Amino acid sequence: MLLSGKVALVTGASTGIGRAVALRLAADGAAVIASYGSDAAGAKEVVDQIGSGRALAVQADSRSPESLERLVGDAVAKFGKIDILVAAAGVMPTVPLAGLTSDSFDDVFNINVKAPLLLCQKAAPHMPTGSHIVLFSTTLCAASTVMPHYLLYVASKGAIEQATRVLAKDLGKKGISVNCVAPGPTSSRGFHANQTDLSLKMAAGATPSGRLGEPDDIADAVAFLCGDDSRWVAGQTIRVNGGMA
Template identity: 65%
Template sequence: MSLAGKVALVTGASSGIGRATALRLGAEGATVVVGYGIDRDSAAEVVTQIGSTKAKAIQVDTGKVVEIENLVNETVKAFGKIDLLVPCAGIMPTGPLESLTEEAFDKTFNINVKGPLFLVQKAAPHMAAGSRIILLSTTLCHASTVMPHYLAYISSKGAIEQATRVLSKDLGKKGINVNCVAPGPTTSKGFNANQTEQSLKMAASLNPNGRIGQPEEIADTILFLCQDASQWVMGQTLKVNGGMA
């Protein structure tokens, strides 16, 4: 199950699920490009933990296609190919319909939808048969307990799930597996920033395990989808939520 010889490109890799994923893939032998937006120091820590000869940090605004293209070009220049693509960068805006602005909508869809889709477009020509693409959604797309203030966020993740279905048909012909992981509430800087102590307790109470997930638990599922053992899993959205939904 070793990922030795594989090159992984992970965005949003300086924190949360992206960071846990980069470290997990690195621990399994992959060479990892740590895509990050702002936190240079945290990205450097990830590189250090993986090993400076097996990892490289590259700053990128995943809402801009020109920067996405540069990220892919720098990855290929450094390591010659891309085997595993995991776009974890994303934002979780909150607010009901009446307060939704055009600016907030555009920013959400630029980062959560446009970014991953164009990253796939730019990376795919450098990915051989047997490569893997794992996109990120949310269990909230499937849960009945949805609050109105997640409108823009869930809408963007719904688009990713539908894109997964279509991309799997397109890139599957080239031997590239495309799947999606939909985490439930997971401890991270982005998630916690939108929560109160009361909402965190409520999220934990909705889970039969009585707790919120950890980034490493999501990374474990992403690792499975990166391995040969998952070769017959294509176009799927795997809900990873401890039984919440």
């Protein structure tokens, strides 16, 4: 129970990696605010598994600054503070340059970049010294095998990696560490939605172990960054990809 007494706010907590992170941090003793976009049933399952005394599901729209402010307010009203912020919510579009539009650009960057940064801004005043923020990128930012249709996705995650470096300097003055996790191909509903049988086989074959990552593989790395064992780790992007890149 290394996180006993801590409060963790996890976005995208109703499914996939976000769900695994919420459950892992709860298993380590943290109280959890499970934020979700539309999957209320999935968020309720997370709360039921943790227990309503230590968990709260809150719906939030990543496109709305007002909704993000309400999310932070609900978390503080319930538990009084935020020790851990994990911004796992995001979208993974497949848009090549030829298909790029102003609207698609704005939508991806609003969800994958603007929302996490605004959430950090709104949560930071409620985060005591020794708190942790974990943002999310992708190993595709470092993989030579990246395909053209991941243009917008990788561009948005590259922005997050740079934001992580700068926020670590800014919020580090308050004693808040900021790091980033960049998963490789991970078996989740969002990932599988954009894949074919062939691309799944190729993704698994890109790792020495010959398998896709599992959400728990990513959650374990996040848990490390949320505890005292990572006290001298700041401004880093950790690529959790099984040796893919």
